Amino acid sequence: MTTSDADKAVADNESPHDAETPAGGEGPTTEKQPSQRAYHHPAAGWGAAKSVTHVLLREHTLIDGPRAIFKMNHESGGFDCPGCAWPDDTKGLKLDICENGIKHVTWEMTPKRAGRELFAAHSVSELATWTDFELEDTGRLTEPMVYNEETDRYEPITWKAAFELVGSELRALDDPNEAAFYTSGRLGNEATFLYQLMAREYGTNNLPDCSNMCHEASGRALQASLGTGKGTADLADWESADALFIMGVNAASNAPRMLTALAEAYRRGAQIVHVNPLIEAAATRTIVPHEFVDMALFKSTRTSTLNLQVRAGGDMALLRGMAKAVIEESASDPKALDREFIDRHTQGFEEYRALCEATPWQKLERQSGLTRADILKAAEVYSRSDRTLISWCLGVSQHEHGVDTVREIVNLLLLRGNLGREGAGPSPVRGHSNVQGNRTCGIDHRPTPEFLDRLADVCGIDPPRAHGLDTIGVVEGMHRGTVKVFVAMGGNFAMAAPDTTYTAEGLRRCGLTVQVSTKLNRSHVIHGKKALILPCLGRTEKDHQRRGPQATSVEDSMSMVHLSLGMKRPASPHLLSEPAIIAGMARAALPRSAVPWEQYIEDYDRIRDTMAQALDGFEDFNRRVRLPLGFRIKQPARELVFLTPSGRAEFSAAVLPDVVPRDDMLVLQTMRSHDQWNTTIYSDDDRYRGIKNLRTLVLMNRADMRCRGIIPGSLVDITATSKDGSKRSLTGYRALSYDMPRGCAAGYMPEMNALIGAADYSTQSDQPLMKNVNVRVTPSRL
Ligand SMILES: Nc1nc2c(c(=O)[nH]1)N[C@H]1C(S)=C(S)[C@@H](COP(=O)(O)OP(=O)(O)OC[C@H]3O[C@@H](n4cnc5c(=O)[nH]c(N)nc54)[C@H](O)[C@@H]3O)O[C@H]1N2
Ligand SMILES: Nc1nc2c(c(=O)[nH]1)N[C@H]1C(S)=C(S)[C@@H](COP(=O)(O)OP(=O)(O)OC[C@H]3O[C@@H](n4cnc5c(=O)[nH]c(N)nc54)[C@H](O)[C@@H]3O)O[C@H]1N2
Ligand SMILES: [Mo]
Secondary structure, three states, X not given: OOOOOOOEEOOOOOOOOOOOOOOOOOOOOOOOOOEEOOOOOOEEXXXXXXXXXXXXXXXXXXXXXXXXXXXXXXXXXXXXXXXOOOOOXXXXXXXXXXXXXXXXXXXXXXXXXXXXXXXXXXXXXXXXXXXXXXXHOXXXXXXXXXXXXXXXXXXXXXXXXXXXXXXXXXXXXXXXXXXXXXXXXXXXHHHHHHHHHHHHHHOOOOOOEHHHHOOHHHXXXXXXXXXXXXXXXXXXXXXXXXXXXEEOOOHHHHOOOHHHHHHHHHHOOOEEEEEOOOOOHHHOEEEOOOOHHHHHHOOOEEOOOEEEOOOOOOHHHHHXXXXXXXXXXXXXXXXXXXXXXXXXXXXXXXXHHHHHHHOOHHHHHHHHOOOHHHHHHHHHHHHHOOOEEEEEOHHHHOOOOHHHHHHHHHHHHHHOOOOOOOOOEEEXXXXXXXXXXXXXXXXXXXXXXXXXXXHHHHHOOOOOOOOOOOHHHHHHHHHHOOOOEEEEEOOOHHHHOOOHHHHHHHHHHOOEEEEEEOEOOHHHHOOOOEEEEEEEOOOOEOOEEOOEEOOEEEEOOOOEEEEEOOOEOOOOOOOEOHHHHHHHHHHHHOOOOOOOHHHHHHOHHHHHHHHHHXXXXXXXXXXXXOOOOOEEOOOHHHHOOOOOOOOOEEOOOOOOOOOOOOOOOEEEEEEOOOOEEOOEEOOOOEHHHOEEOOOOEEEEOHHHHHOOOOOOOOEEEEEEEOOOOOEEEEEEEEEEEXXXXXXXXXXXXXXXXXXXXXXXXXXOOOOEOOOOEEEEEEEOOO
């Protein structure tokens, strides 16, 4: 069961966009015909190897590329793969690399340069007409640039003058809360610590980050249930679990190294249940990337024992159904529940049990989109397993009731004591390679009083106590005129945030926008009245400071912290490191600062010494981070210490939401293709889903197409209805039939952010509803 329209080439190639709605996000312009053809090969393996060679050739990095790759993720030295947050092998990593990590690294190492000549030759209005692929394809940024309104061009500026511009604009604000400091999850821990310190010494907690769009729901749910914002399982647990539930993640594309863990799990006889409206490549078979013998023999391993195609947002009903089945089973078999664990370590079980018992099967079937028999199959896998691990990503978190669903995951785990022991526990797959470290090191618009007290003590600052703005809040603030200066440490806010037009208007209303970046993107050409581009070193590059070469640390999805050391010559001699750029801005904005910014930059060990005092779990940071595999941040919930109000793990008892779409609506999810990294699009192909030369598409169930009079491969218009009743459309998208439950639809981010209204965020997590867009799809009026 994969794509149904095998071998079908689709005709026509008209311009896909509604003139009024700038979509952006496009991949390369192509004359090639779009096509859809079922993908029958195992994930990773030779398809991946071929694709890697293609990328290395295109980027002319055949020599440097492989050398860098062999340095990646090494236990002694080397840099951390910026591709994703999957942890490195606990046994000492040899060559667990993946196609997409390699693509990501070579993208940074491109020999192309976006220097001053580029900006002299093209006005910003002209650059704004380029596709996102074309913008990034200009190569690495080389020196600081400032926008000149008169010439409508970016022009070179010295670092000193650039910092002074940031400083004077920040000093001129009436209220520090008129500034916002965005982080994309690439930023290393040391820079992260300095960044939040600067914002807080300056006087604001306005620290929006990409996590607001990603795992905010997971963090809040785990905090409420277990008193920790993170998962408790580590890679060793993945290696010893005997049942793994993989929910709402496209692992073969977005966390490819998980394939290795899944193949190993299959070989040792573990059960692997994938829960996803789509059967993604990781739910089939793989050839483990570093097993060269298997590659040579085309020997693949299965990575799934059961696939459950839930309806969009139907996960919570499935989980509750499983809990109901386990509770029902306990009537005849008391061992079905771990009563001792429940009694000793949890709170709220009776209420949860009553809720499960009171929820009728019929409702669970309708809301999950699965049959009772399917739910019971999953429950049986769970009941028979001694060690269960549940993993999830955006398919769970980017929903209205993401927090309740993650709490339901924990509820289910608690029933059988799947916490605080080997092979068990919750294990969210994080996104950006250091997004988890960003939170640990202080990027949080809702910091706790304890965190701020300690920061004040250690750093001698007086941080503000009021909560700050998150991503949604910042865009709204820009519109109201209450956010005037926007600083972005990496990322591509203009494309990543929902409601593309509204976000763009917001950015344009700012007095100053500052983008610290490696490559040109949409957020540089949609800017405030004044605008700066500050180019920084990438993670692969050498960072030389006064006291020698510097490494920075990162934290992976499973709380392991280790050092990352760049080894390539910087793309330009004028680049500064991210810590140095932050220190430069901070010094200019805070001339009387209590923080020794210059000393910190001379030697990052000094930043780490301060972090060791200011942050929980970072004791003896400089020594421990130099251990061969780094160190694991202590995880109280893992030790069955729960920092919750009751001091126990707390069952939640949330009402099951109604997720069935009304009338002729569909629930649209916006996802990544195989060939993109968030807003960076490498090509218009999506190999594992069998799609070529097409991004302006919507995948639908064939029956849903038929009853709307839509012919597979034809053009359609998509109209979304926002929570506030406003409507947004994309026209001329191509509808393809795909194996997924009725009522669901899927297309690509970031293009489809144009459909998501500013009001469309979860009331539980304030997370934009990126997997939960209510749309009507109709034959195109084009
Ligand atoms: N190569 C590569 N790697 C990446 C990224 C990248 O862009 N490219 N991005 C990184 C980042 S920042 C992140 S956050 C992660 C994102 O990793 P993913 O979460 O895999 O990201 P998406 O592509 O949005 O895919 C969402 C998945 O959830 C499924 N899904 C959608 N709705 C539902 C639902 O209601 N229930 C269930 N059970 N499943 C659902 C979709 O079918 C899809 O498989 O990946 C990280 N790694
Ligand atoms: N509709 C929809 N929208 C989504 C999502 C979705 O699933 N659907 N997913 C959301 C998620 S999970 C996330 S994480 C966000 C991603 O949001 P962001 O993190 O804001 O976006 P990215 O595309 O990852 O950022 C890419 C840019 O980062 C810069 N960059 C790359 N490396 C470095 C570096 O080392 N340092 C610095 N300073 N800059 C660097 C480059 O200039 C590049 O253009 O998007 C969100 N948006
Ligand atoms: Mo993310």
